[in-house]
Amino acid sequence: MFNALFYVKAWLSTTSAADAPLNDLQLWHDLNMYTKTDAGVAGAAITALDRHLWYLAEEIVPFALFSNLVSESEKRQIARQLLKVRGTEPLEIGIPVFPQLNASTRLIHLIGKKSLLMFNLLNIESDWLSLPPAQWETVDDFQKAAMFVFHVKVVNDLSERAMKLITDFADTITKDEDQLQFMLQVVEAHRRKLPGFTKETLKKI
Numbered sequence: 001m002f003n004a005l006f007y008v009k010a011w012l013s014t015t016s017a018a019d020a021p022l023n024d025l026q027l028w029h030d031l032n033m034y035t036k037t038d039a040g041v042a043g044a045a046i047t048a049l050d051r052h053l054w055y056l057a058e059e060i061v062p063f064a065l066f067s068n069l070v071s072e073s074e075k076r077q078i079a080r081q082l083l084k085v086r087g088t089e090p091l092e093i094g095i096p097v098f099p100q101l102n103a104s105t106r107l108i109h110l111i112g113k114k115s116l117l118m119f120n121l122l123n124i125e126s127d128w129l130s131l132p133p134a135q136w137e138t139v140d141d142f143q144k145a146a147m148f149v150f151h152v153k154v155v156n157d158l159s160e161r162a163m164k165l166i167t168d169f170a171d172t173i174t175k176d177e178d179q180l181q182f183m184l185q186v187v188e189a190h191r192r193k194l195p196g197f198t199k200e201t202l203k204k205i
Helices: 002-012 020-034 039-049 061-066 072-085 113-121 133-138 140-150 157-173 177-193
Strands: none
Touching: 002 020, 002 039, 020 039, 020 061, 061 072, 061 113, 061 140, 072 113, 072 133, 113 140, 133 140, 157 177
16 A cells, blocks of 8 residues: 555656655655554654655755746745845855654745755856746746756666675675775776776777
8 A cells, every 4th residue: 555655656756856855745744644544654654754855955945946746836935935045144065954844844944045055056046036937937047957957866776776786796706894995996996097988998908
């Protein structure tokens, strides 16, 4: 029942960075409702989800501005909140802090001064936030931000597979931790010298 109601839908929609804030928040709310049906399963899922709330951190929530799943009214609210925090304090870059969610939490409640990070890093003007959402797509800065968000890779499956591959390989070579570290340093140095497998790169061998 858990797979049918929650897991399959969540997994199939994870590749969209624009939809991630809304999807993750909705999943959290749905799982809390599911505690009335199966507290054990719901509790375990909530515990796991609470360790992966990256897309509900202040820095990432503005991705929802580019989602087709978010209503125009909610986009307007998010935009107004971003305009309120714009220029209030110097922006500090650091490790994202996961929010404390509750039954009434909505995307707008997760907006803060760090939500301007994307605009600052990409050098994107935020004046278009004062326009109706229906007009945003006509603004170059919106299109630039949307292009960035749509190309953000959300699923970390590739990195997890790479880690599994190197772990399996290392275990077949040595069990000694010192030797393992030496081997990894050699592999890293080799990859720096040969970053790819093009003909031009291979000629340098």
